[in-house]
Amino acid sequence: MTVHINAKKGDIAETILLPGDPLRAKFIADTFLEDVKCFNTVRNMLGFTGNWNDKAISVMGTGMGMPSIGIYSHELITEFGVKNLIRVGSCGSFQPHVKVRDVIFGLSASTNSRFAHQFDTPGTYAPTADFDLLMKAKAEADRLEIPVHAGNILSSDIFYDANPEAWRKWARMGVLAVEMEAAALYLNAAYLGAKALVILTVSDSLVTKEATSSEERERTFTEMMKIALSLA
Ligand code: HPA
Numbered sequence: 001m002t003v004h005i006n007a008k009k010g011d012i013a014e015t016i017l018l019p020g021d022p023l024r025a026k027f028i029a030d031t032f033l034e035d036v037k038c039f040n041t042v043r044n045m046l047g048f049t050g051n052w053n054d055k056a057i058s059v060m061g062t063g064m065g066m067p068s069i070g071i072y073s074h075e076l077i078t079e080f081g082v083k084n085l086i087r088v089g090s091c092g093s094f095q096p097h098v099k100v101r102d103v104i105f106g107l108s109a110s111t112n113s114r115f116a117h118q119f120d121t122p123g124t125y126a127p128t129a130d131f132d133l134l135m136k137a138k139a140e141a142d143r144l145e146i147p148v149h150a151g152n153i154l155s156s157d158i159f160y161d162a163n164p165e166a167w168r169k170w171a172r173m174g175v176l177a178v179e180m181e182a183a184a185l186y187l188n189a190a191y192l193g194a195k196a197l198v199i200l201t202v203s204d205s206l207v208t209k210e211a212t213s214s215e216e217r218e219r220t221f222t223e224m225m226k227i228a229l230s231l232a
Contacts (some may be wrong), residue, residue, distance in 0.1 A: 003076040005047065007039035015048050015055040015232050016076060017225075018179065019070070022046040022061030027089075029059050032229060045072070056088040057232040062087070066115045066155060070087045073185050074096035077192040084133060085189060085196045089216070091153065091179040094171035098149055100205055100212050101220040103141070103227070104135050104176055105134060105150040106198035111183035119191060126154075127186030130195035133231060137197060140230040146223045151176045153200070155183035167206050170189035177202060197231070199224050 001007065019025050021046050029036045033050030040060060041049035047060030060076075062069040069087070076082040091104060096103065108128045116125050134150070141148045152175045154167075159180065161167070167178060182198040189196035201220040204211040 002040055004071055005075050006042050007041045007047065007080065009080060011039040012076065012080040012082055013058040014082060016058040016060060016064045016082050017058060017228050018085060018087045020062055020089050025059045025061045027050060028225065032225060033057065046166050048208065051189060052229045052232045054125060055232040057229065062181060065180050066113050066157065069181040070115060070184040074192065075189045077188065077194045082118060083194055084231060085185060086228050086231055087181060087185055087198040088224055089179055089181065089198065089200050091177035091200040093177045093202045093205040093207060094167055094175055096207050098176050100202050100210050102202045103146060103148045103220060103224055104171065104200045104202065105129065105137060105148055106153040106182045106200065107150050108152045109155045109182035109186050110152055110170065110175055113154040113155065113183060115184045116187055119187065127183045127190065129186065129197045133195050136231055137199065137227050140227050144226055146227065149176055150201035152176045153182055188190045199228055221222055
């Protein structure tokens with residue numbers, strides 16, 4: 001049991017799926033898993049363990065932003081022995097060829113946050129996905145014939161930016177899309193010796209200003225989940 005997770009050791013599987021929204025975690029458990037047990041209710045940050053194809057897998061909300069996913073991923077790795085952390089989230093596209101409803105693998109996560117400064121590397125550390133998880137996810141996407149993008153994403157501390165054009169500088173560097181958690185997850189996994197991967201569906205586009213409704217997101221969400229669940 002930790003400050004933020006009232007579970008016992010052994011309640012959480014080695015592989016966990018991490019949506020931002022705890023109700024999304026409940027939906028994933030209810031829809032895709034069997035023999036589900038709830039392991040966390042602290043702050044309503046619901047967490048569940050169940051079976052997918054007879055393999056144990058957990059799913060838990062992270063909340064929004066790097067401070068929040070930083071806390072949960074740290075406790076999951078250090079106190080509960082979680083080895084594989086897979087964020088399943090949404091993002092805003094920076095690129096014309098990355099369309100709403102597309103799936104993205106976060107190969108690396110640039111950031112405007114200071115989260116990495118605690119590690120005091122004598123230069124800029126590049127937070128990256130685990131190669132094994134990435135290759136497995138890509139193989140499953142190919143098998144299911146789901147097209148994916150893979151590249152650098154931006155983990156931003158800011159949703160409502162005072163400079164609404166700031167994103168164009170990242171877009172100019174080929175960054176595919178913006179979300180708010182991946183860099184902290186990759187940094188914690190690297191520092192604490194776990195594996196992490198971020199899989200995203202594009203919910204809106206900063207290029208076209210298009211946005212998907214929650215019903216519209218359902219189909220690509222299911223595609224993203226099929227890929228993520230195969231990592232159990
Ligand atoms: N900004 C940050 N996070 C996001 C966005 C966005 O536009 N869309 C989905 N997650």
